[in-house]
Amino acid sequence: MSKVVTFGEIMLRLAPPGFLRFSQTNNFDVVYGGGESNVAVSLANYGVSVDFVTRLPNNDIGQCAMMEMRKRGVGVDKIVYGGDRLGIYFLETGAVSRGSKVVYDRAHSAIAEVESGMIDWDSVFEGVEWFHWTGITPAISQGAADVCLEAVKAASAKGITISTDLNYRAKLWNYGGDREAIMTELTSYCDIILGNEEDAEKHFGIHPEGLDVHKHGHDVKAEAFLSVCKQMMEKFPRAKKVITTLRGSISASHNTWAGVLYDGSKMYETRQYQITDIVDRVGGGDSFMGGLIYGLLKYPEDDQNALDFAVAASCLKHTIKGDANLATIAEVEKLMGGDASGRVAR
Numbered sequence: 427m428s429k430v431v432t433f434g435e436i437m438l439r440l441a442p443p444g445f446l447r448f449s450q451t452n453n454f455d456v457v458y459g460g461g462e463s464n465v466a467v468s469l470a471n472y473g474v475s476v477d478f479v480t481r482l483p484n485n486d487i488g489q490c491a492m493m494e495m496r497k498r499g500v501g502v503d504k505i506v507y508g509g510d511r512l513g514i515y516f517l518e519t520g521a522v523s524r525g526s527k528v529v530y531d532r533a534h535s536a537i538a539e540v541e542s543g544m545i546d547w548d549s550v551f552e553g554v555e556w557f558h559w560t561g562i563t564p565a566i567s568q569g570a571a572d573v574c575l576e577a578v579k580a581a582s583a584k585g586i587t588i589s590t591d592l593n594y595r596a597k598l599w600n601y602g603g604d605r606e607a608i609m610t611e612l613t614s615y616c617d618i619i620l621g622n623e624e625d626a627e628k629h630f631g632i633h634p635e636g637l638d639v640h641k642h643g644h645d646v647k648a649e650a651f652l653s654v655c656k657q658m659m660e661k662f663p664r665a666k667k668v669i670t671t672l673r674g675s676i677s678a679s680h681n682t683w684a685g686v687l688y689d690g691s692k693m694y695e696t697r698q699y700q701i702t703d704i705v706d707r708v709g710g711g712d713s714f715m716g717g718l719i720y721g722l723l724k725y726p727e728d729d730q731n732a733l734d735f736a737v738a739a740s741c742l743k744h745t746i747k748g749d750a751n752l753a754t755i756a757e758v759e760k761l762m763g764g765d766a767s768g769r770v771a772r
Contacts, residue, residue, distance in 0.1 A: 461560040463478050474723065479550055513532030558588075559578065623654055717736035735758060
């Protein structure tokens with residue numbers, strides 16, 4: 427199967443145990459994760475050859491982040507070192523009607539201070555057939571945006587398939603960069619675009635025609651997002667597929683989950699899953715992207731099967747503590763087949 431490269435930030439996640447609030451806890455659980463590193467872990471878990479590229483501080487914490495990737499089977503030899511610190515985010519896990527909270531402490535992280543020329547993309551992309559980035563990376567700093575642009579240009583010149591998860595983050599983009607201009611240029615190089623209605627609206631001013639999703643709560647219909655997919659393809663003619671995840675938030679503990687894929691002529695839709703008693707929803711979109719890349723590589727002529735795999739994989743991620751999805755192919759395919767019993771495997 428093809429070799430994949432992902433590029434972005436990996437952070438130290440600190441979270442109170444269980445459902446404790448920040449003000450209640452005396453200790454934090456430690457996890458390493460980030461959008462592109464989570465995708466890399468999913469792919470490695472499915473047996474795909476994948477390298478994660480980032481910039482880490484050359485200290486013990488940076489080494490711990492690197493070792494977490496290595497432990498999961500992700501290639502780490504293209505990581506560059508420099509800077510003084512790893513970015514941190516604090517997570518307070520919500521429940522029922524209380525939503526989760528995230529507090530970022532990632533200013534002046536090693537990747538935030540990355541600069542053009544620090545990464546040898548010609549070497550990174552040797553033998554590579556797929557490159558993935560997310561909208562989080564250019565939101566970190568102008569330097570990170572510049573290096574991401576270097577990457578997509580180099581990948582495009584080599585004929586590498588490029589994918590993105592648009593991933594709008596309201597608490598980022600605070601360095602003064604022109605978000606729409608930066609994201610438009612970067613996305614123009616992409617063959618595969620994943621994003622929900624908020625991503626499309628915030629980055630490009632695109633929204634579902636005739637629908638206010640904020641007023642429809644958890645009752646989201648796939649047909650309503652066809653207009654978003656079509657508008658995205660009009661704006662980005664290189665794109666071969668536009669994919670939207672459909673999350674309905676009944677409560678912090680109960681979501682509905684489905685997906686839509688549009689290939690320019692046909693819209694594919696998955697079944698809607700009911701995800702109750704959520705263990706950890708962080709990384710849900712990343713697990714979808716990891717499953718989608720794997721599905722498109724394994725089933726290149728079967729978009730429906732690829733989409734079904736992505737949605738089932740991300741459903742299982744909601745049952746796994748931490749940022750990354752550790753579900754197996756067998757578990758994903760079992761859920762795809764309709765078995766959601768959760769019976770003990772003996």
